[in-house]
Amino acid sequence: MNNSPDKKENLSASKQVLLALKEAKNRIEALEYTKTEPIAVVGMACRFPGGADSPQKLWQLLSDGVDAIREIPPKRWNVDNYYDPNPETPGKMYTRSGGFLQEDIDQFDPLFFSISEREAISIDPQHRLLLEVSWEALENAGYIPHRLHNSLTGVFVGITNCEYQVITGQARESNVAPYRITGLPLNAAAGRLSYTLGLTGPSMAIDTACSSSLVAIHQACQSLRSQECHMALAGGVNLWLLPEPL
Incomplete structure (x- = not known):
């Protein structure tokens, strides 16, 4: 005697309809779950004004109510050449202060990321x-970055400014460097990170002005829930290198 369930084609029309409805319901429930499934933040890293170069230091800075605004460092530009207290003065800025990183932003170890010194300039x-902060975030999460090679990991970067292109354009040697096309465009920010770590998930640079980082994190969550990637690096970067925006 065969006690196995009837095959679908042997069921009556009404039972086939009920079975199809049940299968459709299961698929819908699975889809709805993926839309609301909690997403774990397993690692973080950062660079903020006030010497907050780690999440722990950032929380401490906020807890202590530290004012991270300081006078514009001379390594960025000579503030005396541009400052005027009158906001109506053309070609001048009426502030001498801003939120700037304490460490020198031109310090970088290219060989650590298998990048030549010539390319690093561009x-x-x-x-x-x-590159540096993403590496730290992965280590903070307990991952060995090199082991993510060929993994379905996405990269979502919020980035708006491209002032370095203006700076290098003023230097003749940098202006003709073959690495400008991969070192300066906003889209290259995400692509370089994916390439360096060998990640195969979605990779995109997002510019929505002040909300760029927030939108990047949103896109990462959407990509995770739609199973386009199994893990994601998401965040943003913003450096003021020229006085014009101020």
Whole structure:
């Protein structure tokens, strides 16, 4: 005697309809679950004004109510050449202060990331900072970055400014460097990170002005829930290198 369930084709029309409805319901429930499934933040790293170069230091800075605004460092530009207290003065800025990183943003170890010194000169400091902080975030999460090679990991970067392109354009040698096309565009910020770590998930640079980082994190969550990637690096970077925006 065969006690196995009837095959679908042997069921009556009404039972086939009920079975199809049940299968459709299961698929819908699975889809709805993926839309609301909790996403774990397993690692973080950062660079913020006030010497907050780790999440722990950032929390401490906020807890202590530290004012991280300081006078514009001379390594960025000579503030005396541009400052005027009158906001109506053309070609001048009426502030001497801002939120700036304490460490020198031109310091970078290219060989650590298998990048030549010649190429590193043409890489936007924002891209370099992303490489360093992303590496720290992975270590903070307990991952060995090299072991993510060929993994379905996505990269979502919020980035808006491209002032380094103006700076290098003023230097003749950098202006003709073959690495400008991969070192300066905003889209290269995410692509370089994916390439360096060998990641195969979605990779995109997002510019929505002040909300760029927030939108990047949102896109990462959407990609995870739609199973386009199994893990994601998401965040943003913003460096003021020229006085004009101020």
